Amino acid sequence: MPVASFQSDVYEAAVLALAEARKPAVILFPHSVDTWGYAPAVAMRGGFGCATDVIDVKYDGGDLVAVRAVYAEKLHMEVDFPERETVVLTVRTNVFKPTEADGSPAVSEFAAPQTQARTEHITYIEPEQTGDVDISQAEYMLSVGRGVGEEENVEQFKELADSLGFTLGCSRPIADNGWLPKSRQVGQSGKTVVKCKVYVAMGISGSVQHMAGMKHVPSIIAINKDAEASIFTIAKYGVVGDMFEIAEELRGHFS
Amino acid sequence: MKILVPVKQISVVDEDFELRADGKDVDPDYLDTEANEWDDYSYEAALEIMEAADGDVEVVPVTVGPDDAEDVLRRCLAKGGDRGIRVWDDDLVDATPAAIAKVLAKVVAKEQPDLVFTGTLSSDRSFAQTGVSLAAELGWPHVAVVTGIDWKPGDPKATLKRELEGGLIEEVSVECPAVLTIQLGINTPRYASLRGVKQAKEKPVQEWSLADLGLTGAELAAGASFRVRRMYKPETGRAELIEGTTAEQAARLAAIINELRGAA
Numbered sequence: 001m002p003v004a005s006f007q008s009d010v011y012e013a014a015v016l017a018l019a020e021a022r023k024p025a026v027i028l029f030p031h032s033v034d035t036w037g038y039a040p041a042v043a044m045r046g047g048f049g050c051a052t053d054v055i056d057v058k059y060d061g062g063d064l065v066a067v068r069a070v071y072a073e074k075l076h077m078e079v080d081f082p083e084r085e086t087v088v089l090t091v092r093t094n095v096f097k098p099t100e101a102d103g104s105p106a107v108s109e110f111a112a113p114q115t116q117a118r119t120e121h122i123t124y125i126e127p128e129q130t131g132d133v134d135i136s137q138a139e140y141m142l143s144v145g146r147g148v149g150e151e152e153n154v155e156q157f158k159e160l161a162d163s164l165g166f167t168l169g170c171s172r173p174i175a176d177n178g179w180l181p182k183s184r185q186v187g188q189s190g191k192t193v194v195k196c197k198v199y200v201a202m203g204i205s206g207s208v209q210h211m212a213g214m215k216h217v218p219s220i221i222a223i224n225k226d227a228e229a230s231i232f233t234i235a236k237y238g239v240v241g242d243m244f245e246i247a248e249e250l251r252g253h254f255s
Numbered sequence: 256m257k258i259l260v261p262v263k264q265i266s267v268v269d270e271d272f273e274l275r276a277d278g279k280d281v282d283p284d285y286l287d288t289e290a291n292e293w294d295d296y297s298y299e300a301a302l303e304i305m306e307a308a309d310g311d312v313e314v315v316p317v318t319v320g321p322d323d324a325e326d327v328l329r330r331c332l333a334k335g336g337d338r339g340i341r342v343w344d345d346d347l348v349d350a351t352p353a354a355i356a357k358v359l360a361k362v363v364a365k366e367q368p369d370l371v372f373t374g375t376l377s378s379d380r381s382f383a384q385t386g387v388s389l390a391a392e393l394g395w396p397h398v399a400v401v402t403g404i405d406w407k408p409g410d411p412k413a414t415l416k417r418e419l420e421g422g423l424i425e426e427v428s429v430e431c432p433a434v435l436t437i438q439l440g441i442n443t444p445r446y447a448s449l450r451g452v453k454q455a456k457e458k459p460v461q462e463w464s465l466a467d468l469g470l471t472g473a474e475l476a477a478g479a480s481f482r483v484r485r486m487y488k489p490e491t492g493r494a495e496l497i498e499g500t501t502a503e504q505a506a507r508l509a510a511i512i513n514e515l516r517g518a519a
Binding site: 005006008009012032033034036037038039040041042043044045047049050051052053065066069070071072074075076077078079080081082118119120121122123124125126127140164165172173175176177182185188189190191192197198200208219220221222223227228232233234235236237238239240241242245246249250252253254 | 266267268270281352353356375376378379380381382383384385387388390391392396397398399400414416417418419420421422423424425426427428429430433436439440443478480481482483484485486487488489491492493494495496497501502504505506508509511512515516
């Protein structure tokens, strides 16, 4: 639970005042829900360059260059920021390795400006606890995505997962449709499957948000009819094919 | 009372593609167009408020895009709303989110809506930048990644749910007028009826150029968020593909699963 609530007006004013005083070349933010809500506004109000969801940063000569993924991760785009003294970058989590040693920055105080926020925190609502399993603790998972097609098709994958001794998970559209409870959703707005050792992804193309919750799993097996699906770039084993036909055949091996 | 809903025609890359001669984007011959998925939800959210208000609220879709982007407006109008707005100029071909936000701010100045609903992001370039940049340009309050809206005409504030990491929800209120960026799953977007699709063809779409909005290409270029140096196909990992008949693939998968389970 966050300790203090996020107010975009207050955060923007504080970062802009600091940028005005210290004239940084780069302002780095994590690419998180809160920064989606204010980093672009800082850039716009400050007249700064801006790139979001950055996966690599480098200098080419004197030019700052940022790399980000586009077109469902199929391509990368390299951008620079001509004539910008300050650049805002929001950086994708878990793409940069943390340094081994701590730095020793000179820490100084800076008084944040007084700002009247035009948003007001009311309350936090915890995700629904359905008394269902806690997928963050599951070691073996079978997850279904959009490829499952219809609600009545979900049950057969639940049965398959059970026969494998795997826990059933899903990607966002399945939970949004109410076909499986939110507590089964893997990904940025669902759960990260921290204990998972084997993850079977069926009919999941692999959005950035889904992969954020499972790409660390050592053994990922992907079954998808689209050979170009992003999920195959992080999977150890892949089958390009129909998830229903594969499931049908798999059943015979685990009954 | 009025809700303005900026929507976008997105590009989807074909399985095999080539880059444009300048190497800065995919050759348009290898791009298909689609409506942005997030915008189905933002438009639905606006229509639901309009219907609950019983005629007190007008919903206006707007897009910044070339001629064929009119499709995404018609797609909206087939579900509801009486008119759309399309802004285009050849200077907008490679426009960055900051430039689009400046254009939309001029549309807002003309239309004077009470609320603006954008999608949280668009799935082709995934900046998640335009809605919040628009709010900043307007000086309006804004809330991003919204999954619930409680507002009716005349309310000075809207009560919202915003989705944080891990499924945590924060309930917040925001002063209106405001810009909200809408997240997937906030509602169940309707499908247009055949009658709606037919009627949408007759609904007016206003077309504005940059000059109509008092903007110039040079001005927008100066305010660009970034400059594209190049695009390229990244080197990525690749799964070991299991070939064969379905039966053979399943047998191999079963063996792999058993081995992984046994080894763990």
